[in-house]
Amino acid sequence: MHGQRELGDFLQTRRARLRPEDVGLPDYGDRRRVPGLRREELAMLAGVSPSYYTRLEQGQSVGASPEVLDALAQALRLDEAERHHLHDLAGSVRRPPVVRRPPEEHADASTLELLESLGDVPALVSGRRGDVLAWNRMGHALFASHVDFSGPQYPDGRPNLARLVFLDPHIRALYADWPEKARSVIQNLRMVAGRHPDDARLTSLVGELAMNSAEFASMWADHRVRPCDSVVFEMHHPSVGVLTVTQQSLRPPQNGEFHLVLATAARDSASQSALRLLAQVISDTSDTRDLRPKHTELVRRSGMSK
Structure with missing residues (x-):
């Protein structure tokens, strides 16, 4: 991934989401050709010259100091994840571009033991690029x-979480x-790409998804970043019906x-009961690939909707 372009695009998209009134600047009602702050307005807020900021956004300057980056982050109202991402992108610009094929990833014995010790708690281990x-x-x-x-x-042949989400109709x-x-x-994948711009497999994955999913391409172009630490999702599971779970990501x-x-599901909730039913379902079969046909009656007796 081209570091200078990525840095410039990130700055431009973050600048575009701010209005003058958001940062205490007067808005005289003049029509703007593009949304958001003008480059000179952001440069003033960050304490740098408009020409320097323009060169930075256009990929013509590679020497932004940590202090300048922090000033830009403050002016752009970046959160902590976005600020770290800005520093990662600037660091990749300063380093010579070297595309590497990273070593194979694997979960070590202690991680596998931890995974198995979780018992009936649904869990998986994913690698840097989201490979399971x-x-x-x-x-x-x-x-x-x-x-x-x-x-x-x-x-x-490992399943990849991003590929499943964007290309698999089941997911x-x-x-x-x-x-x-x-x-x-995608917001988590953006953060990883900022830290590892020389990861050839990651670059290939992003290219594949952008070619095969217009939704991925649109979301990727937005340059939003956010770690997937803890998110609540409602799921419509083919075997146990509707349940709400908190998906937590630990390192x-x-x-x-x-x-x-x-x-995980809230204690004593219908969703927790659904997870218990799912555990019962898989305990009755040695093959979890097709649960619904074998356990329709069990689900019906539980009183849960499919």
């Missing part, structure tokens, strides 16, 4: 029961608010690039 490196049976059953359970064992149907799920995935201490994704 491992999941427990409940994680597989909740998140992607139609996918081969053994897929994460094969590096060339689109799984989330009641699919656009929110899609934005959550195992052994590798800060990995994410341990957990799904």
Whole structure:
């Protein structure tokens, strides 16, 4: 990914979302050719010259100091995630572009033990680019029961969370608010891309998704960033019906690039009962790839809608 262009596009999109009244500047009602602050207005707020800021946004300057970046972040009203992303993008501009093929990712023994110790809590381990490196049976059953359970064992055929969300109709149907799920995935992927602009596989993944999903291309161009730490989703599961879960993303201490994704439901709620039913369903079968036909009667007896 071209660092100078990414930095310039991020600055431009963040500038476009601000109005003069948002930052205490007078608005004389004059018509603006483009939305948001003008470059000279932002430069004034950040304490830099308009010509310097213009060169930075146009990719013609590569030497922005941390102090200047922090001043721009404050002027743009960036949150903490966006500020870190701005520094990551500026750092990639200063480094010589070297596209690398990173080593294969795998979940180590201690991470796998942690995953299994979670029992009936749906969980999976994802790598830097969202590849599923491992999941427990409940994680597989909740998140992607139609996918081969053994897929994460094969590096060339691992399920990828971003690819599933944008290209798999089963996953689109799984989330009641699919656009929110899609934005959550893409905003986290944007942060990863800022930290690893030389990751050839990540660049390839982004290109593939942009070519095959107009929605991905549109959301990617928005340059929004947000970590997927904890998000509540309503899911329409084919086996146990509607449930609301909190999906939390934790980083195992052994590798800060990995994410341990957990799904939990409120105590004594119908959603918690649905998760218990799902655990019962998979305990009755050795194959979680197709749960609905084998357990329609069990779901009906539970009183839950499908």
